[in-house]
Amino acid sequence: MKREAQDGEKTIVADLVIPKTILDDIIAHAKELTPYECCGLLAGTNGVVSHLYRTKNIVAMEGAQNLSSFDSAKAAHLERLSPAERAEIAFVMDMQDFSSAKKDMRNNGLDLQIVYHSHPHDPARPSVTDIKIATDYEEIWPKINLPIPAYLIVSLMSPEPDVKTYWIKSGCVTPADVLIR
Amino acid sequence: MIKVRIPTPLRPVTKGQGEVETKAGSVVEMIESLNSTYPGIKDRLCDEMGELRRFVNIYVNEEDIRFLTGKDTPLKDGDEVSIVPAIAGG
Ligand SMILES: [Zn+2]
Numbered sequence: 001m002k003r004e005a006q007d008g009e010k011t012i013v014a015d016l017v018i019p020k021t022i023l024d025d026i027i028a029h030a031k032e033l034t035p036y037e038c039c040g041l042l043a044g045t046n047g048v049v050s051h052l053y054r055t056k057n058i059v060a061m062e063g064a065q066n067l068s069s070f071d072s073a074k075a076a077h078l079e080r081l082s083p084a085e086r087a088e089i090a091f092v093m094d095m096q097d098f099s100s101a102k103k104d105m106r107n108n109g110l111d112l113q114i115v116y117h118s119h120p121h122d123p124a125r126p127s128v129t130d131i132k133i134a135t136d137y138e139e140i141w142p143k144i145n146l147p148i149p150a151y152l153i154v155s156l157m158s159p160e161p162d163v164k165t166y167w168i169k170s171g172c173v174t175p176a177d178v179l180i181r
Numbered sequence: 182m183i184k185v186r187i188p189t190p191l192r193p194v195t196k197g198q199g200e201v202e203t204k205a206g207s208v209v210e211m212i213e214s215l216n217s218t219y220p221g222i223k224d225r226l227c228d229e230m231g232e233l234r235r236f237v238n239i240y241v242n243e244e245d246i247r248f249l250t251g252k253d254t255p256l257k258d259g260d261e262v263s264i265v266p267a268i269a270g271g
């Protein structure tokens with residue numbers, strides 16, 4: 001899904017452009033919450049990210065795993081863990097935060113570009129659960145008037161954070177071409 | 182009739198159906214009405230106080246009920262309601 005990001009007069013051929021300050025903010029969010037997973041949204045226009053919205057990970061909230069598209073193995077695994085431990089291996093976004101962010105995007109004429117989350121203990125690539133839920137969500141985005149976003153994952157597994165962005169379409173994962181500047 | 186889209190995680194409660202129809206004059210009535218046909222659905226969507234749980238959103242004709250009048254949002258014949266589960270991952 002190559003598109004041309006518009007940077008003022010200049011056309012940049014990349015899927016997405018993320019300002020360095022926003023990238024730093026994502027990493028800071030991940031570090032603040034580690035060993036728990038963080039999650040949030042990036043919005044902008046024409047592939048150029050300009051806004052970050054931190055959202056709460058409410059996976060530890062009673063009943064959260066029952067209303068998320070976790071497969072039965074993952075749900076059973078989560079069931080066996082304490083609420084705090086659940087947040088180390090999963091996230092469920094607070095949809096009240098999501099609604100507020102979506103409203104702000106609309107008021108500012110922005111589009112959702114990226115959904116981000118962290119992997120405190122794992123590499124920066126989508127897990128089986130990430131792929132399944134992103135695929136389930138493909139039919140939801142158009143119904144809530146949002147474009148299908150890219151997925152950014154920040155891994156804190158190594159001392160140096162690793163950030164990667166992907167498109168997830170029909171169960172297929174392809175790296176997104178991201179320009180940081 | 183109101184058309185209600187059911188997300189994958191709720192389909193075990195609706196006997197596998199991804200879309201159901203019901204009669205209701207508001208979102209709260211819709212939830213009650215669905216619950217009488219599909220017992221347990223209300224508990225998945227609402228907390229003990231009857232408030233919409235934080236890991237679910239409901240949209241009426243693509244509009245978020247949190248920015249309409251919440252669960253009292255009126256419904257009329259032909260409206261389309263989407264129940265949307267939280268964005269999640271592992
Ligand atoms: Zn993940």
